[in-house]
Amino acid sequence: MSKAKPAAENTRAEAARILARVIGDGQSLTAVLDRQPDNKGDRGGDEGRDTALLRELCYGVMRHVFSLSALTERLLSKSLKAKDSDVRCLIMVGLYQLIHLRVPDHAAINETVAATKGLQKPWARGLVNALLRRYQRESKHLLQAVSASPESRYEHPGWLLERLQADWPQDWQTIVAANNARAPMSLRVNVARGQREDYLDELKAAAIEAAPIPACAEGLQLLAPLAVEALPGFAEGRVSVQDGAAQLAAALLEPQPGQRILDACAAPGGKTGHILERVAAQGGEAELVALDNDERRMGRVAETLDRLELSAELRVADAADVAAWGEGEVFDRILLDAPCSATGVIRRHPDIKWLRRDTDIEALVRTQAGLLDALWPLLRPGGRLVYATCSVLKAENVGQMLAFLSRQPAARERVIEAEWGQAQTVGRQILPGEADRDGFYYAVLEKQA
Template sequence: MGPSLSKPKIASERTASQRTASERTAPGRTASEQTGAAVRAQAARVLHAVRADGRSLTDALAASPPADARDRALLSELAFGAVRLLPRLEAITDQLLQRPLKPNDRILGSLLMIGLYQLIALRIPDHAAVSATVAATRLLERPRAVGLINASLRRFQRERAELLEQAERNESARWLMPTWLLRRLRAAWPEHWEALVAASNGRAPMFLRVNRQRIRTDDYAAQLAAASIEAEPLPDQPQTLRLLQPVPADSLPGFGDGLVSVQDAGAQWAAPLLAPQPGERILDACAAPGGKTAHLIEQAQGQIALTAIDISDERMASVHVNLHRLGLQARMMVGDATQPAPAWADGPYQRILLDAPCSATGVMRRHPDIKRLRLDQDIAPLAQVQARMLEALWTLLAPGGRLLYLTCSLLPDENEAQIAAFLARHKDASELPLPATLGIARTHGRQLLPSEAGPDGFYFALLLKR
């Protein structure tokens, strides 16, 4: 039996009296029922964009968010949850549909999966979930399919145990992972793969990075407690707090004033490992969204000359936003780390951070669409890009300088194999030791694996230029 997912607490849907008078109501339905159907219809569109169009879940959700905060929360839960369980939901849907849907009607399969997700994983009453999902069929302009969606969901209610058992005979549906990735994870982590798969299918904990230039960690923890937000410190990371329950970032005390940032505990290892020193020139070569950039500046108390680059204006905009909120300064520009340009490759750097583009298999619980969008044949081209970045950036590193290579991947091809090949090519490169408390030692570097209450999956290797 593969991993099971417990039902989270979801806010109940609002009554008609809580809706504005201007909201349109279909004949025979309350405003609440109509809005509930609208959220399900939008969730089906988002899921369909991921399944059929290959869009990222984040982009699909951002395309047309509901105006109401509680509706946005429900939409996010439906979309993220359905993508998280997608292999299992697809296997059940295949059983429920007697014949394949026509190409123009495949969004109905996504709607059915939204309904199934509610019945499997949410605490919304079954009758409300079924009613709103069936009503969403009309909002998707498929009124003739009302009977199909209703009958399919009712059948699942009657035959739930048998349908789930049959679906989980499929390995991908049982483990909620594509078979190619399961094969790679088993080979790379024979003693750990089941636990890391279970963690990758769960919900990510929320970690904070306290800006210790501005406030002590225990003083900020006291502010959280005063706001009835429970948090606990991490023993090896003095700037890190883990929230016992996630909250919206803008509800954190002092968030807008730059006292704290939201950042996974694994990502928070980067700045201390690179250990920037006052007066040094630092390059953050793949900087977006800017969390590690800011942490580097905080780590050196603002006494470094940091250059942050990334591949596009859109990605660099996120770095600008993060640094502006924190009141930090850096030289920021668009740049390709495989092709150094004079604007930013203007002399040696004492330290370089390469947070390389990768398969992102270590952060699947935050981005479950990775399991759908990433393919086995993507890994080799990604590794080639990583190798080109290492080669290009090594020429910019001063003798005696340090380069921290990290990925959010769990796959050796992108991690220790990449570093082994680099060291074989460069006799002026050697590897520096990393803390024994940091994950699992590999042939080269160290690997953090995702865990239920712990950080995401990250790989680190620290190189010295002799």
């Protein structure tokens, strides 16, 4: 017996429940969506459209969460109870459709109002209907009032706006605009299994439009996103999804056959796979140890490597606790893709704007410094460590590197000569949206003999 397809209003109700977990409970949007049954955009017919709509509503509301939240507060005569946070989120879902989607106003209102039944809160039907219709009547005045707040105007928290203005006085508005835009879908061709140009021809034959990513030897960017199952050779490991900025890590590491390589903080395994692909393309193998302190996330690394038909030694451990996992070990290459604020990938994870706090940054900087100090002794003299973050905050990036170099007399910067990003006192910074890449920072350090 086939499962009944959910009505459109039920999709809106589910979006409201998911958003309540993110906005109200502080859960990750990606994590909540990953737990949804049948969470794939490749399904045909109504089921595929419902999944696409669910993701559009969830990501769209989080992209505009500050203005939508402020509008909702203005429309409500009194705050809703905490247990009714899903109703508040449903109102935001309705407002998002009215302001940012091409859904006809009458359909957006009617189906959002009907979604109160899906929430099992029929008492809210009249409230949701009244508030959305009031927005229709007073939209110009309401939007003008809300835009007076910088948080609502730029869709970023005040603390992050202040940090961006301090770190990037000439670029902060460009960064904010890029953060609020939709991210493209980029691919990495497995050059151990074929050339990028040949794969590009395959895409053209399948009527999939793509173009090479500049300064990324294996990178392609799709004109429009699509389900990975529709990509030729994805299941066989001939191509992976990875942003162009993230693809630079393996190139900077320059892995060679026969080397011992450490990929610290490896999950979900994109860079792990890329390193091994590069070694395999040279006709050899490397001994790669991949670390992550989360067993579930390490499972994703295993799945990635299985699909690519590559192997590494996977260890579930805290990279900073060397005594527990790596006492006496030595590596020729170390990639430290450090835990960070993720302020460079907000366009892919808009809930970061809502969930991250200013107080998180100091703690992250301490964690990054601890990882650098713990892993540096494991690097062989003459070896190379690549430090990477998907952050645009200088405290985590160039500031972190300057402090580390002052503590480690044997560490020397290998200057990155490249056309991408902006040169910093140490390393290079890619700002969100530059050449349509995510925001990333890289520094290359070598240990003197």
